[in-house]
Amino acid sequence: MGVLEKMNPNGGFSTVPDRSIMDFEEQFGAHHYERLHMVVRRARGCWLFDENGNRYLDGLAAYSAANTGHHHPAIAKAVIQALQGEFASVLSNVVYTDPLGIFLAKAAGFAPQLATRFGNNGNKVLPKNGGVESVETAIKTMRYYGYSQKGIPDGDQEIIVFDNNFHGRTISVVSFSTTEKYRQGFGPLTPGFVSVAFGDLFAVEKAINANTCGILVEPMQGEGGMAIPPKGFLKGLRRLADENDLLLVCDEIQVGMGRTGKKFCFEHEEIVPDGVILGKALSGGLVPLSVFITNAWIMDLVFSKGSDGSTFGGYPLACVAGTAALSVFEKEQLALRSATKGALLKQRIQAIALQSPHVKEVRGEGLFIGIEVNNGNAMEFCRKLLDLNVIVNDSHGHTIRISPPLIINDHEIDFLVKRLETVLVDGKSSKPHL
Numbered sequence: 001m002g003v004l005e006k007m008n009p010n011g012g013f014s015t016v017p018d019r020s021i022m023d024f025e026e027q028f029g030a031h032h033y034e035r036l037h038m039v040v041r042r043a044r045g046c047w048l049f050d051e052n053g054n055r056y057l058d059g060l061a062a063y064s065a066a067n068t069g070h071h072h073p074a075i076a077k078a079v080i081q082a083l084q085g086e087f088a089s090v091l092s093n094v095v096y097t098d099p100l101g102i103f104l105a106k107a108a109g110f111a112p113q114l115a116t117r118f119g120n121n122g123n124k125v126l127p128k129n130g131g132v133e134s135v136e137t138a139i140k141t142m143r144y145y146g147y148s149q150k151g152i153p154d155g156d157q158e159i160i161v162f163d164n165n166f167h168g169r170t171i172s173v174v175s176f177s178t179t180e181k182y183r184q185g186f187g188p189l190t191p192g193f194v195s196v197a198f199g200d201l202f203a204v205e206k207a208i209n210a211n212t213c214g215i216l217v218e219p220m221q222g223e224g225g226m227a228i229p230p231k232g233f234l235k236g237l238r239r240l241a242d243e244n245d246l247l248l249v250c251d252e253i254q255v256g257m258g259r260t261g262k263k264f265c266f267e268h269e270e271i272v273p274d275g276v277i278l279g280k281a282l283s284g285g286l287v288p289l290s291v292f293i294t295n296a297w298i299m300d301l302v303f304s305k306g307s308d309g310s311t312f313g314g315y316p317l318a319c320v321a322g323t324a325a326l327s328v329f330e331k332e333q334l335a336l337r338s339a340t341k342g343a344l345l346k347q348r349i350q351a352i353a354l355q356s357p358h359v360k361e362v363r364g365e366g367l368f369i370g371i372e373v374n375n376g377n378a379m380e381f382c383r384k385l386l387d388l389n390v391i392v393n394d395s396h397g398h399t400i401r402i403s404p405p406l407i408i409n410d411h412e413i414d415f416l417v418k419r420l421e422t423v424l425v426d427g428k429s430s431k432p433h434l
């Protein structure tokens, strides 16, 4: 296995050939992902490189985790400095660290004042690692609020969620997935969730009862087919939450941090939720980092010493990366960039759709764009795009997901559009120049 230590002259971790890497996964890995036939050796900005140094445009950005582009120099530098300066490693949570304190202050101020009906004393932040862990924090918060403030007996709390939701893979979170495959055989499942149609305010209203403590919503659904709710949906949720004393939590893990052309996706309807979950892009895609942010009063109500914790949650390296990534987000005005480049890209994709027999609908905001295809098999087009050096995948089977890094430039947009045209417009099958 000494070969693993030999670096690839084209860059990357090893010289182990692609075939062996795929065999290793086959033999030693769980087969829980369907992969495109490609081994990525290196990533920079909007580009991914194979073992021969061929480049592929990343039209997916790790489902928004690479919003700032791969190995953003400022974030990578911060991480390297933390390692070289010996302020990166995980410490026992019995001591304070300056990266955590600084990151918390920055993240708390990154969101507007949440849950304003509980006061204007700022927000507080609870950091974790993968996004689903912060979804769990949000669920705990909604449940505890219902128990302690609304008098709901502990164990009877209910949270309203939405059909085709995706919030991660822990047992509690898959318990309220409406995708059978995510749940089947993994029981007993966690009770206390009621799922209604995404976008249907009437169904939400009907689902509310004396045990309801909160609403958990993706303001736009990434995994659920790049679904955009009808206008007024989020405003309606805000109204129902206020009228029924519920906590409204937005999962912005995929659609926040500029992805849809706004800093937060909930801004499309000018509402302010009671809690926000961020992950993925929060640390520039270099280390896992997620947060649940809420009004300071709520955070102090729910969490006291010993009621929660995580070995790596808020550890120095993640906080250094997070602080750097938040600075890059602001400095490079990534939300604005996503809005302008996304509008341009969508317009060009819509023009392709007019000539294509395969496209049913083009939808999206900012650089969160879905191309729904008529035959329901979006992966077929994604495989053709791979042959043309573009990496994208499907969402919900029927939709090609276009979500490149938010730093994408006009030349890269051109590269992407030409290849989309090749696969979507019949008779345009010649391979564009790389």
Ligand SMILES: Cc1ncc(COP(=O)(O)O)c(C=O)c1O
Pocket: 063, 129, 130, 131, 132, 133, 135, 166, 167, 168, 169, 218, 222, 223, 251, 252, 253, 254, 255, 279, 280
């Ligand atoms: C909206 C949303 N919530 C939660 C998650 C789970 O995040 P993680 O995979 O980091 O646990 C994802 C991941 O794709 C997501 O898109």
